[in-house]
Amino acid sequence: MAGADTLAGLGRRQVLGGIALGALLPALGGLSAPLHAAELDAQGPGERETSAALLRQMFPHGALTPAFYDEMAGRYLEELAARPDALAEHRRGLALLDASYIAPFAQLPAVIQRALVGRVDQEPFFTAYLMRGAELVYRDARVWDRLGYEGSSVEYGGYLDRGFDDIDWLPGAGEMQ
Amino acid sequence: MTAYSLDDSSVFVVIGSGAGGGVLSRELASRGHKVVCLEAGPRLTLGDIVNDETEMFNKLTWLDPRMATGKPDPKFPVWGCKTVGGTTMHWTGACPRFEPHEMRARSTYGDMPDTTLVDWPVSPEDMAPWYDKAEMRMGVTGTHGNPHLPPGNNYKVLEAGARKCGYTDMDTHNMAINSVARDGRPHCRQLGFCTSGCALGAKWSTLYTEIPAAEETGNFELRPGCMVTALKVGEDGRIASVTYLHEGQSVTQKARAVSIAGNVVETTRLLLNNRSERHPNGLANSSGLVGRNYMRHFTIQVMGVMPGKVHFYRQTHLAGVVRDERAHRPERGFAGGFLISTVPFTPEVLAKNMLVGGWGRDLTRVLDKYEYLAGMLLTGEDPPQYSNAITLHPEARDANGLPVPVIHYEDHPNTIAMKEYAWKAGRRIYEAMGAEEIVEMGDYIPATHNMGTARMGDDPRASVCTPYGRTHDVANLFVSDGSLFPTAGGCNPTLTIVALAMRQAEHIDGELRAGRL
Numbered sequence: 192m193a194g195a196d197t198l199a200g201l202g203r204r205q206v207l208g209g210i211a212l213g214a215l216l217p218a219l220g221g222l223s224a225p226l227h228a229a230e231l232d233a234q235g236p237g238e239r240e241t242s243a244a245l246l247r248q249m250f251p252h253g254a255l256t257p258a259f260y261d262e263m264a265g266r267y268l269e270e271l272a273a274r275p276d277a278l279a280e281h282r283r284g285l286a287l288l289d290a291s292y293i294a295p296f297a298q299l300p301a302v303i304q305r306a307l308v309g310r311v312d313q314e315p316f317f318t319a320y321l322m323r324g325a326e327l328v329y330r331d332a333r334v335w336d337r338l339g340y341e342g343s344s345v346e347y348g349g350y351l352d353r354g355f356d357d358i359d360w361l362p363g364a365g366e367m368q
Numbered sequence: 369m370t371a372y373s374l375d376d377s378s379v380f381v382v383i384g385s386g387a388g389g390g391v392l393s394r395e396l397a398s399r400g401h402k403v404v405c406l407e408a409g410p411r412l413t414l415g416d417i418v419n420d421e422t423e424m425f426n427k428l429t430w431l432d433p434r435m436a437t438g439k440p441d442p443k444f445p446v447w448g449c450k451t452v453g454g455t456t457m458h459w460t461g462a463c464p465r466f467e468p469h470e471m472r473a474r475s476t477y478g479d480m481p482d483t484t485l486v487d488w489p490v491s492p493e494d495m496a497p498w499y500d501k502a503e504m505r506m507g508v509t510g511t512h513g514n515p516h517l518p519p520g521n522n523y524k525v526l527e528a529g530a531r532k533c534g535y536t537d538m539d540t541h542n543m544a545i546n547s548v549a550r551d552g553r554p555h556c557r558q559l560g561f562c563t564s565g566c567a568l569g570a571k572w573s574t575l576y577t578e579i580p581a582a583e584e585t586g587n588f589e590l591r592p593g594c595m596v597t598a599l600k601v602g603e604d605g606r607i608a609s610v611t612y613l614h615e616g617q618s619v620t621q622k623a624r625a626v627s628i629a630g631n632v633v634e635t636t637r638l639l640l641n642n643r644s645e646r647h648p649n650g651l652a653n654s655s656g657l658v659g660r661n662y663m664r665h666f667t668i669q670v671m672g673v674m675p676g677k678v679h680f681y682r683q684t685h686l687a688g689v690v691r692d693e694r695a696h697r698p699e700r701g702f703a704g705g706f707l708i709s710t711v712p713f714t715p716e717v718l719a720k721n722m723l724v725g726g727w728g729r730d731l732t733r734v735l736d737k738y739e740y741l742a743g744m745l746l747t748g749e750d751p752p753q754y755s756n757a758i759t760l761h762p763e764a765r766d767a768n769g770l771p772v773p774v775i776h777y778e779d780h781p782n783t784i785a786m787k788e789y790a791w792k793a794g795r796r797i798y799e800a801m802g803a804e805e806i807v808e809m810g811d812y813i814p815a816t817h818n819m820g821t822a823r824m825g826d827d828p829r830a831s832v833c834t835p836y837g838r839t840h841d842v843a844n845l846f847v848s849d850g851s852l853f854p855t856a857g858g859c860n861p862t863l864t865i866v867a868l869a870m871r872q873a874e875h876i877d878g879e880l881r882a883g884r885l
Contacts, residue, residue: 249727250719252736305728312727321727322720329716330422339739340681340715343419345567349557350520350682358521360676361528361801 237295239264241285242320244297248308249321250328251301254337263327267320277319284316370589372404377622379404380876381610382629383596383638386454387865388848389629390574391505394581395873397588401880404589404621405582406612408634409450411592412457414576417565421714424564428457432766434633436775438756440815445775446664447814448631452592453575455631455816456862457565460686461545461572463508463863464707465499468492469696470749470857476696477703480782483751484661486854489825489835490871498867506544506572506866507551515547516540517556522680522710523688525672525742529797530690530708537691541709544572544863545684551577560712562685594619595768599626599642599651599845606844613768625844625876625885627837629869632662632818635851636758637773639822652822652839657832659759661752661823662777663856664815666787668746669711671722672798673737673805680712680743693793694858702785705858706748708794713743721812734807742798746790749858751780752820777815817861822851836875837868844885848872 242264243257271278288296288307296304311317328334335342344350372379380396382389385407393405409430416427428449436445449455469476471488503511510516517540519527527538545566546555556570569576582588594612600620602608611620628635636659640650650658690708697705713721715735723731734741756778760771779787791808798806825831828840837852839845848869850861857864879885 250735251729251732254736308727312725318725321725325716325719326422329714329719334715338715338735339679341679344559344561344682345419349559349568350679351557353682354679355520355558355560355682356518356524358524358676358678361524 237289237297238282238285239268240297241289241295242268242281244304245285245288245308245320246324246328248301248304249324252334252337255334259333263324263331266327267323270323280316281320284311284314284320287311287314369583370586372402372589374619374621376402377608378402378624379621380880381406381621381623381626382848383610383627384454384629384631384634384849385452385574385579385590386449386629386631386849387456387459387574387862388850388869389454389627390456390578390582391866391869392627392629392848392873393588394578394585395870396876397582397585399873399877400587401877402587403582404591404623405579406594406596406610406621407452407454407590407592408595408630409452409592411452411590412565412575414567414569417567419559419561419564419567421561421564421716424561427451428565430634432768433764434773434775435761435764436777438776438778439811440775440777444814445777446633446818447816448633448818451575452579452590453573456573457575458563458816459862460562460860461543461684462686462689462709462860463503463506463542463544464689464859466492466495466857466859466864467694470704470855470859471495473704473751473855477751480703480751480780482753482755483780483782484754485751486823486825486830488854489831495864495867495871498871499863501870502863502867503542505870506863507546508542508544508863509547510539510542514550517543517545517547517684517687520558520683520687521678522683522712522742525674525678525801526688526690526708526710526744526797529801530692532800533793533796535690535692538689541686541689543684543686546570553577556684558683560681560683560685596630596638597768597770599638601644601646601651601842605646605842607842623844625846625880627846627848627872629848631849632821632851633758633773633775635847635849636821637760637770640760641771647841652832652841652845654841655829655832657823657830659821660754660757661820662756662758662775662818663750663752663820663853664777665747665750665817665856665858666779666783666811667813667816668787668791668811669743669809670746670791670794670798671713671734671741671743671807671809672801672803673734674740674742674798675802675804677739678742679739680710680741681714683712685711686745693790700789702782702789704749704751704782704786706746706786706790707859708790708797709745709747711743711745713741722807722809724810724812734805737805742801742803744794744797746787746794747817747858747860748783748786748790750856751782752823752855753778753780758821817850817856819850819853819856819861822847823854824852825854837872846872846876
């Protein structure tokens with residue numbers, strides 16, 4: 192696409208507004224040297240653990256297990272494997288978290304983790320993970336169940352007979368035109 | 369199926385199949401004129417529509433690159449559709465009419481610095497019968513004997529809170545969504561996915577209303593997957609043919625006359641990108657106003673964590689409206705007004721946009737209360753500004769080799785003042801209902817109401833089109849979408865686009881019969 196280079200070169204906001212779905216993810220990197228294939232195959236030590244712990248700090252829900260965050264982090268890393276620049280950027284970000292304290296990020300108390308994340312939450316790797324992480328986490332049916340979002344309704348004939356107007360706590364509501 | 373020859377210079381070519389183009393096509397075809405409608409996107413069927421926002425976003429949305437400067441998202445400034453039916457696939461179905469004072473904006477609001485405020489060249493009295501026709505065509509609830517839709521939970525919260533705040537003008541709104549089966553389409557079953565296409569066809573979309581009706585006349589040919597690239601001006605100064613890309617091939621269709629209804633970005637791009645000796649600044653641009661005065665209503669939100677469950681996703685997106693703030697009351701500190709209506713959000717949309725760039729407990733504290741959320745959308749008038757404009761990037765080209773549109777938009781101080789007031793008004797409504805927490809959300813939704821870039825007026829130096837939407841400069845070239853709006857009013861634009869297209873069709877029919885087109 193002839194316009195791609197120009198587009199990628201546009202100044203970016205620190206925050207992606209809009210309903211940025213897959214097609215609109217920010218193009219990351221472009222600055223780092225491509226990694227060797229061998230380097231790509233070898234996951235850095237604790238990379239998945241750090242990614243999972245970071246995802247949990249981004250979207251902490253008591254009802255979601257560590258295994259869930261680990262699964263989502265794994266999927267994110269799989270996606271990055273096809274994008275060497277983005278993976279390198281992500282690893283640089285994880286290193287900031289892991290190298291800045293007495294223990295790897297994943298082993299630190301939550302309150303310390305939060306403070307560390309606060310230092311990197313404007314970094315491009317973080318913004319990219321936040322946006323894609325939101326999709327991975329909040330498109331998952333298990334999360335919908337926990338939050339109480341019921342999703343597709345056409346196969347059940349919609350919500351017309353399934354609670355669209357079942358509110359019962361309003362004082363004197365429902366006077367219609 | 370009717371098919372016309374590329375050499376048939378008697379066909380009227382309509383570019384775009386949405387609210388403007390779809391309606392104009394049907395109106396002309398039903399009056400016996402030959403119409404070819406060129407649509408850039410594919411033709412879906414009802415079976416292609418599923419209750420999945422991500423899947424439908426990718427199926428419906430215009431995703432070719434666009435840029436922006438100023439306020440909008442630099443990568444995705446405008447949320448339009450590239451599919452048969454255009455943005456009627458994505459719209460909520462809300463059908464308010466312009467208020468008379470909004471059509472007389474300049475007279476009503478007076479001098480507003482840094483705006484190009486004008487009165488409409490069409491009077492409210494002239495528009496009234498066309499609004500009637502549009503409402504009857506679309507089966508708008510609460511009009512012409514069509515019952516209102518039933519009130520659902522999100523609306524009931526809004527209504528109860530609004531009454532506590534002293535508001536009185538509210539109901540489940542005038543919607544182009546069947547409340548009873550009509551026009552061969554079922555009634556709404558509250559699927560809760562209005563903006564992802566209505567899987568039942570209860571919501572009016574030209575894909576399954578105007579387009580098939582036009583085909584039934586035998587005078588209409590729809591050509592999906594056809595991206596118009598050029599309009600050729602003949603020796604006589606009229607448009608002689610339309611060139612488009614179809615499956616990688618360039619195809620040229622001769623034409624008797626042409627109407628462009630591509631939603632403002634594409635309409636602007638087509639006009640500006642067609643320069644010639646006769647039209648050095650782009651087609652029909654002797655005024656220099658093509659692409660200028662770009663307007664987009666602000667759409668801000670307020671969300672409340674309510675004391676009881678709401679399940680706000682279980683109903684039409686726009687499930688009701690409060691109209692009291694629509695009036696022009698300058699004592700509030702701004703001109704014009706706004707509507708308060710309902711809106712739901714999926715967990716994903718909230719995660720991404722509730723606290724733009726936010727994370728952690730501030731975000732999940734509210735998400736954990738998802739079943740308890742009520743949501744409202746505040747949409748207000750946007751005054752026209754010469755500096756808000758759509759232009760073409762000098763170098764960047766898209767996959768079709770077309771220049772990438774650049775949208776520049778900044779809020780006018782009047783808009784900023786109205787937003788501040790609107791957030792407070794919205795907050796008060798949910799506070800009155802005992803909300804535990806209130807979240808104010810900003811203009812994160814890419815513009816869905818796009819207007820003004822080929823404004824109509826009487827003076828060829830101060831407008832692009834006549835009051836019937838014919839370009840001042842080219843006798844057989846029309847514009848039939850929101851680009852025509854001289855001002856934006858404080859309400860959703862689709863009903864007005866449809867009413868104007870119906871009015872324009874009658875005018876074109878007369879011109880064709882008189883041999884002037």
